[in-house]
Amino acid sequence: MKIQAVRTLLLVTIFVIVIMCIYFALIPESYYLSRHFKPKNLTQGFPVVKDASFSLSRWGAALTNSSSVSRKVSSDMKTSIQIARDIYHTHGVVLFTMVNDAFFPFAASWCCNTAPMNNVHHRALFLTTDQMTGQRLSHLWPNITVVTLNSSQYAGSQEYSKAGYVRMMVERTRYILHLLEAGVRLLLFEVDCVWLSDPVPALLARHAEGDILATKVTDLDVTAGGFLLLNPTKATVKLWRHLTDKMDSLYRRLQNSQDAADVSEADNDQQYFTLLVRKKFAGVRVVHLPAELFPDGKWYKLPASERSSKPRPFLINNNWVVGEAAKMRRAKRFGHWFWNDEGKGSCNSTAVDSLFY
Incomplete structure (x- = not known):
């Protein structure tokens, strides 16, 4: 017994x-996925992730102790990449952007702006830096896929050429590399912009012309880092892998810097990317799109007569101005702001309608 x-x-x-x-x-x-992810969504052509959360903060910690960066993809990262693959195979491209809590109003305005456009939200994948922003976006616009970083490191306003902003760009660059290595074509865009019409059909019609379709910064020989159609070719992947290495090195240099610490204008993803493009790194073919159809924030500074004489652009990037408040004021002045933040928040349907009719 x-x-x-x-x-x-x-x-x-x-x-x-x-x-x-x-x-x-x-x-x-x-890493972990939240309880909101439901695999049955994968059968719907465009899967919806209410709040697929995973932590990249451990990567940051690892960087301080090692000169080599582990790019091992966890099971949950694999799930988010598989969802991106599903969007790509269904819609031909993933519209990818990254936002934090301070940029939620701009993300909301863009979502309101593009809601009437066919399949734009179905193609979109937002990488948010906190769960609250991700949950709010997915609640208001459930057709958008949201992946949430498990970190409070990037909270609040992150000003261009400051250490906090650069660290966010490191995270963005890393995630894009995963998408490219998974064979996903993506359109990198930023939400502080207005889309006057859907640029995706025109971009897809031209995607075979180069490894990368890009725009240039007005009056500068610089390739803009915030609007890129990235084809997952060997040349693009090699270039982006090298860019990620350079951004990882910059991350290590900034590990002890406060968010508000100044960073040289020469040290950011846009400048590094431009240098690689000029060198034709890995034989990459970059096609620069017509500036008048994809203008940056200098468009807002043109005389009214000159703006009206130009072709109607697909979109206008609201840059060349410092700070969220200044961006918001300018967008409202030109009728390019579509989010009412009072109460729980809502889209300004009158402003959206006036843009298209």
Whole structure:
């Protein structure tokens, strides 16, 4: 009897150990998906992730202790990449952007702006830096896919050429590399802009002309880093991998810097990317799009007569101005702001309608 009891206890112990091993193998410590992800959505042509959360903050910690950066993709990262693949295979491209809590109003305005455009939201994948921003976006616009960083590191206003902003761009660059290595074509865009019409059909019609379709910064020989159609070719992947290495190195240099610390204008993803484009790194072919159809914020500074004489652009990037408040004021002045932030917030349907009719 005693031998039988010992055997039974041993079997139960082994069973418990096996179950625990399986549990921890399937749910890594560093990453997790929230309970909102429902695999059945993958059968719908364009899957919706209410709040697929994973942590990249561990990467940042690893960088401070190692000169090499591990790009091992966790099971949950793999899930988010698979969702991006599904969007790509269904719609031909993933519209990718990154926002934090301070930029939520701009993300909301863009979502209101583009809601009437066919399949734009279905193609969109937002990487948000906090769960609240991600949950709010997915609640208001459920057709948009939202992946949320598990970090409070990037909260609040992050000004261009400051350490906090640059660290956000490191995270963005890393995630784009995962998408490209997974064979996903993506359109990198920023939400502080207005889309006067959907540029995606025109861009897809030209995608085969180069590895990358890009725009140039007005009056400068600089390739803009915030609006890029990236084809997942060998040349693009090699270039982006090298760009990621350079951004990882910059991250290490800034590890002890406060968010508001100044960073040289020569040290950011846009400048690094421009240098690689000029060198034709890995034989990459970059086609620059017509500036009048994809203008930057200098468009707002043109005389009214000159603006009206130009072709109607697909979109206007609201840059060349510092600070969220200044961007918002300018967008409202030109009728390019579509979000009412009072109460729970809502789209300004009158402003949206006036843009198209």
